[in-house]
Amino acid sequence: MPALLSRFLRPHWLALTAALFAGATLIDYLHWDARAYFWLKEQHLSKGERDASVWLPGYNAVLQAKLLEGLEDDETSGLTYNPLSGTLFTVTGKHPLLVELSRQGEVLRRIELLGFSNPEGVEVLGDGRLAIIDERTRQLTAFALSDVAESIDARDLESFDLGFADAGNKGFEGIAWDERHQRLLLAKERSPLGLFSLPFPGEEGAAGVMQSMPAGHLFVRDLSSLTVDPRTGHTLVLSDESRLLLELDEQGEPLSFISLIGGLNGLEHGIQQAEGVAMDEAGDIYVVGEPNLFYVFRKDPT
Template sequence: MRRFVRPKPLILILTGIALIVLVAVGQYMRLFERAWFNVSTLWQPLSSESIGLAQYRVEVEARVIEGLDDDVSALTYDPVRKSLFTVTNKNSEMIELSLDGRIIRRIALIGFGDPEAVEFISADTYVITDESQQRLIKVHLEQDTAFLDAADAEQMTLGVHMGSNKGFEGLAYDSVGKRLFVAKERDPMLIYEVQGFPHYNPEKSYAVHVVNNPKRDAGMFVRDLSSLQYDERSGHLLALSDESRLILELDVDGRPLSTLSLSRGRQGLQKSVPQAEGIAMDDDGNLYLVSEPNLFYVFKKPPQN
């Protein structure tokens, strides 16, 4: 008859350490919250107000943007020109792209420091962020504009969390509420709402209000923020996370409603999106995404029966 052998104390200690590490990693990556959201959606019907990101499928995958030496960062849709705009942050440029990811034109950026995001505001008007100095810079772009100089532009500095090296990575604009959403990448990860910039009426006083929503920010189960998109039709905000390989839909109260995974095997992807940097949505609800090293993606909803 064999004796029952007790596990050695060392094995118990190592097992305990491994469990602690797994829990810590899961918490750091927000895996438990993400898993709970995925499970809860199994028995909850999709809200009629939701964009329904899980229904999207990739139509264009990892198309190389030809003609670029520097990596693109951010993306915005111009509903007037029916095109996309992105920026590069080394040899700084603002670049117009067609809806199939081809370069239409390039505009040199002078004095913009470290441009990380660009957002369409109104016809010929955009805001560009300078991550290093936390500046928001309003620019005006004509059809024949060859370069933009920050010294000639209206700009403001937020000056929040200046000690962090993780700055402003995304912009989104609510044209009805006149709100500019500004995403701070992480450490801490935040979304600011800026009202009063850009300034519209020179006859009125220039007052800027900056607020954030700690409850909404704490509920985002992603590790970082790379880009934002505001959907005018639903009033919902889309948050793109590179580290979590996820697009998250937030309702008007900041509650997560749906997700779109950027991992291999999900949404029809053959390979995981390597480093998602920018997201945009057109008038038909199609999603466009850029990823380093200069890869272009399009996601669309299948026709509803």
């Protein structure tokens, strides 16, 4: 009888063991254990601490999955807000374009990017210039954009080599301007992922030395995009693979986060491949997801 029972239970124990192993692997891959721990930590922050931060759990989607018209055959990546014009900019990779958007997700104009191989990030600098990261060539290119420009040629502009020659398609994707410290923040996607700072002075000056930044305990699989909240100086980090938006304080420590899966924070459906994030002076958060979808998150005033 024991032998018969053993033969009966063996396949069930094997299936249970396999299921437990698969579950543990998934939890480790998605960092769900770290998320659960950090969620509990979030609950103990005081109202004053929350009010002094971006506090992402207070945000909800107010516009979601809006199609960026005319970009159906391409993939948007990176996003930045221009306070001078009150508009947003993103870049596309298949057919390199710089695209200006309204804050309602309307395509205002498209500028051809010549001499760019794989533009992945875009940012408005403090002096109004735009900076674009080309992930494949590891180049950062800054330029002034006129109101009537129809094309930008990287071969006519000064570029800065970001290094990591062996990074391939796992290089720098995120870029953000830190007004308080007059520097660029850069995010290396993965293998390994990391945050870096780069002093970037005026148009006639040379870029400084890029330095690694403390990044706390980031429970994400990759880094897709960055933006800096001009009010608090905190950095928002977007992770495509982890479907997370994470707030870091000025010491690089996680402070709050929201998940980008469906059913949470007003999202009817999850953002499948979030590739760009930006924030305006009012605190509204904008996200673009591949191939060409646009989202707006707004904080509940209550």
